[in-house]
Amino acid sequence: MTTVSDPSTRVVHPLSPTTEAEVAAVREVLAGAGMLGEHVRYAFFAPEEPVKSEVLAFDGGDVERRFRVLLLDLATGQSWDTVVSATARELVSARELDPARDGQPPIIDAEFEFIEDVLNAEPAWLAALSARGIEPAGVRAVPLSAGVYDYPEETGRRMARAFGFRQDHEADHPWAHPVDGLVAYIDLTNRTVDRVIDTGVVPVPGSSGNFDDPQVQGAPLEGLKPIEISQPEGRSFTVDDGRVRWGKWDLRVGFNEREGLTLHQIAFDGRPVCYRASVAEMVVPYADPAPVRFWQNYFDCGEYMFARYADSLELGCDCLGDIHYLDATLADDLGNPKTVRNAICLHEEDQGVLWKHTDIFTGAREVRRQRRLVVSFFSPIGNYDYGFYWYLYLDGTIELECKATGVVFTNATPGEYATEVAPGLGAPFHQHLFSARLDMTVDGLTNAVEEVEAARVPMGGANPYGNAFARSAVRLRSESDGQRDASPGTGRVWHVVNTERTNALGQPVGYVLHPQGQPTLLADPASSIAARAGFATRALWVTRYDPAQRYSAGDFVNQHPGGAGLPSYVTADRDVDGQDIVLWHTFGLTHFPRPEDWPVMPVDRTGFTLKPAGFFDRNPALDVPAPDSRCH
Template sequence: MNCSCSSSQHVQRSRSLGDGSGAPYATLSGTELELAAEILRQHGALTATHRIAYIGLDEPDRREVTAGRAVARRARIQLLDIESGLARAISVDLGTSTIARDDEIDAEFDGQVPLLQEEHAIIRELVGADARWADALLARGIDDPSTVALAGLSAGRYPIEGERGRRMARVLGHHQPTPLTMPWAHPIDGLVAFVDLASRSVVDVIDTGAMPIPQETADYHVPGTFGPERTTQKPIVISQPEGPSFSFDGDVISWEKWSLRVGYDMREGLILHGIGFEDDGRVRPIVHRASIAEMLVPYGDPGPVRFWQNYFDTGEYLLGRLVNSLELGCDCVGDITYLDVPIADALGNVKILPNAICIHEEDAGVLWKHTEQFTGTSDVRRQRRLVISFFVTVGNYDYGFYWYLYLDGKIEFEAKATGLVFTAAYDERTSRFASELAPGLAAPYHQHLFCARLDMAVDEGTAVIDEIDVGALPIDDDNLHGSAIGFTATRLRSEHEGRRRANSSVDRTWRVSSTNAKNRLGRPVSYVLATEGKPVLLAQPESVIASRARFATADLWVTEYDVNERYPAGDVVNQSAPEQGLPAFIADDASLENTDLVLWHTFGLTHFPRTEDWPIMPVDICGFALKPHDFFDRNPTLDVPASTSACACAHEDKGSASSEHHLHHLSVRPPSADA
């Protein structure tokens, strides 16, 4: 990795996640992952022809844990027989070395387990040896199939004859004449291969006709390709000479008044458990569990080569296993603690993903400030935040996932999208559905949609949820001049009512309130979900992708907590059947009053690529916030001290004209009669 920062300015600390403590929500340790694989072998479930498509913690029911009952430590596994194509969902009891549950995954009804990493090699072998593919390349002036980079992609579930129940992938190619050539600049369009991964055969090669292959280079990674580098940047040094303000106890992190358990899963990636805030001597729960449970990238080119391009990066590709090893001074700056993460590969062997999670503090501007003329005082406090993040690379795109905790009790999440856009050839047809980025090079319009699963626990106990809209109040006897403003609170009483759309014109938010805890003024303590209100899934409601990603058609779904409801698009996502996940979860229209509530929030970006996004895309950001509302009795940061670090206002060389720092005096005039 190329990085202009000097690592001597930074401090790195490393820890391993999965401490083996056996706490109910602790990440499976390497030892536990090995034990789970061994139990499968003992029971004949993991043989030479079987592959582990997914393995993670089979989380216990939160109500059992809250009640203090003993819960089993289990691993949940999706297993694929690569010879027969049959798949199973298995739960292994690590304490008793038994199989607690073993269910068949019906390929025709449920769908397929995620793509295996080894299947990408199979795709390259099969397509690279196919005569139809070679002939199509030759018609485009490419006589060596090995110079084509092949992208093996999830197939979706379309009414294509002969595909139902088969484990399929679709393959697009990009020309890569040399090992250092950035292939995304040279799409081979009008050509796609359909591959059956179970039978290991190329089912079909669709060739709609040769199109010119864009030739302009995108080799930004080669120094000098786009001119000399800047020489104007002066160093920025971030220093914490006394070390960070956070500490660890196993996987539990404490920072300022926050405490939480950091977890990791090869599907969801980073998971935060038991987020709480210390107030008046006790830790008050806020969120039981928080994660980004699904991520969807739907493309908008309806042509015969790309109509199927819709990717569930979490459920189909397991983005958590695609994590980057972060580098000090480049990905993370300052005093950094990295967490290494254990996962198991397809054969059950434990792999350590080094520097997978980055944890650090950063200054976040002004926390609060006031200059008061009546007292002659001026006060300011600095905000800071704890950052917990990881980065993944899913094919052409890179995504950063950032959780922020603030001194004032606010929680934020940001997704940062960068990397390279998926490219195509640009012509008269694609001009309606794509942007031209370089001569003859197109990038189809698409979206990046994330779904956060927020298992709320506001001061523990049960809760209710209200939709809050603001607006002007009507003119009446109490509002003669029409200047009054107010809000309406609409109680969401059932799961069907809990499927909601954002509305920025009324600054719509959703407030989760405890049914038993009140603040000192007698109001229910609560947290508010504040959203950006950007478009959700733009595909037509009757489209195939909308039927499989129904979760993405609303900004919010609210469900009663159920331990078996973990993923908004369902447990099995690859080639999944319609209406899985949230539509099935709310079918019983359970009550949302006085119960444990789970919020599912879809948010994201709609991307009409611009020339500035090529050859590599500057970070684009989306997210949401959880804010305390009547949760505290007063501003919880009144105990934050004034900054004591050296600053301009403490500089002693006031008379030096050559000083690099300048002192600015603030004059406060006492109030007068004519003020």
């Protein structure tokens, strides 16, 4: 670790939360290097974490803290990928990006802000609105990532595509009134419209989408009594500089604008389980092939840095119980510190029965209650709101639950590829596909993956009555082996085992990834989105650890032509048997919207579970105390 040269940026651990002083120091270094001009904005800011070996070897002393910043010049479209040491106060590296090869930095707020002015200066856009009898002042523009299609004239240029939604008054939710059959292609650098595609006038739906209107909500439901959650003796966990201890669990909590919540050095009873866990990417591909909508897909992590919009959570609204909140310190477009108050929520929840038995021979009657530690955050991005909830259980189980709510995207042409959710209002079919990056350290660094599933045994000599079934286990030995699909019909799971450690029964210690087995990417394999979201074509990828391989779709997702990320990482076909490995798990929702999803969508859930399998010699939760003396 490098000696700290600036006391104002001193931290106690390589993974300590980002501080405002560090954000300010990074900006001063970039300004001093002449990289922050009048039109230059931050497109990305996050800690550049040290390599795993350095963190695992850390035992105190000085810490060097580096941060990665993507810079975008709004006037020229030039962009740079930089790394800055906040402690040494020096520019470590800077590389100008080649947009045609590398892709573009994420879209930023400053670009959203001028879209309506650009559209309202375009005669073709104004003519299309006039043909529909719509005043431009009443149209809200929704600029969206452009993707990459067969438009050679867009190569190397920073583009967006925009829909219009009519807003009838200031409190009116415009999602209810899509101006369909119309889209504009916009050059964000020149602030001009390349083309307007108008396939003809479609009636704008008139139904209200104002779910926050008391008249729409109706009289409050009667009979619901208050639920109060109390812990008279206080919470059972402690938090110190991002380190969380609860029961036998010990971990660190981090946050950045691209992945949101990150968990680090997760250990149970002093034994490592997972070095780093995060949602490294999410993509939302839409199914409508219409001329104005075929391009519609969003990488909410890689194109929008969705966690920069994280909500400030409120007790009684977002979280119930004895809550501990953590703030998240980010950087705004100008590189100044921006702290999101109460971005992360930590609390305990009762989770029903943990284990129970009443014995007919001895009369023993024992029951214990399960509880879980919840670490969560919520972020709105456009029309949707996403919640990410990591759960840690008393029996060593880890679970991630992603919650999708908000407002479904709309069109005015319900039909083969959309559900009619209100009169004349459609909600196109789409998917929400997440990619979890799980840097596993199951009892150490020498891990391997076995694909385990149920196997039928044919009736015959060894199975004369046909009742037998067995378990099939296949070791995934290379990165080419490690590209797998789920198989709900056979109960397929993936065991992450340590190749050098066994339990008291001589079995390899392990943890099991249980997928939910929902569809992966449904777009055609030859499509643009399949090339750009290659990670979403498989439920599991297993790779050798490489500190430079951090994101499922690559470093620069916006307008990248495809092939980056996991498809590129695995071309080396490295050995993953008894190695330091990373699991990448694709999971998600295939959403055929319902009328019940309008005007605001009840939470839909998806996720996965990691459960110990042979990691312990017996039930690790035998020592959980009984809930009450009367329960013996």
